[in-house]
């Protein structure tokens with residue numbers, strides 16, 4: 127979409143709005159909240175404050191941990207949870223309504239199968255992110271999450287069988303670079319390495335569309351939660367190409383950013399409501 131006037135052209139990336147998994151999670155959550163007159167989620171169901179505010183109006187509240195859950199049912203996020211956490215919740219006789227994204231589920235199944243087949247599972251991802259914590263749980267102690275190959279030095283003996291997969295929202299080229307380093311450092315005689323591509327196709331398309339647009343713009347605005355991993359990654363990718371700012375709302379746009387800029391591109395994270403993107407576009411045009 128292009129909007130032109132004498133001084134400024136504003137263009138929106140092709141791939142924008144909720145991704146399939148976030149939309150599905152919100153639909154399930156809204157339905158449950160309406161039927162029950164409110165429900166608790168374990169942690170934030172999406173990393174976007176504006177979306178969470180809207181959900182709160184439907185009676186959705188966030189339990190920070192299992193001890194925090196007051197009711198007898200809880201909705202888990204699209205990031206998925208570990209089997210250990212599932213067990214802990216069920217032991218308290220709390221029903222679980224899962225909104226785990228099918229692409230995250232695929233990564234969980236891959237991790238479980240690799241671990242059961244005797245592989246050390248290496249996840250290219252942020253060990254503190256809920257999705258990665260969940261996937262690690264499925265390896266039942268036979269997994270490691272890392273963003274570089276430094277962990278290899280601490281392994282003692284390098285295992286012969288190594289399985290590698292990725293957090294769904296990582297950047298494909300960075301994943302490939304990580305795998306190449308592992309081949310250089312941890313590929314030993316008679317070893318076996320199995321690589322499973324678990325990067326989500328929505329994220330691939332979103333990143334590719336943002337990169338393409340950034341190449342034609344003087345500045346990019348990435349709309350999304352400051353805490354959202356995939357939004358931050360989009361901003362990081364765009365900033366390698368042109369001046370980039372991550373904004374959660376239109377109110378965060380600083381007029382000084384726009385000085386001397388003639389072509390402004392807008393993209394958004396997978397958990398950003400399209401309405402928020404439209405507000406940013408409206409504000410830019412104004």
Ligand code: SF4
Nearest residue numbers: 145147227229294326
């Ligand atoms: S970004 Fe991809 S993996 Fe994550 S919730 Fe969305 S569709 Fe699922």
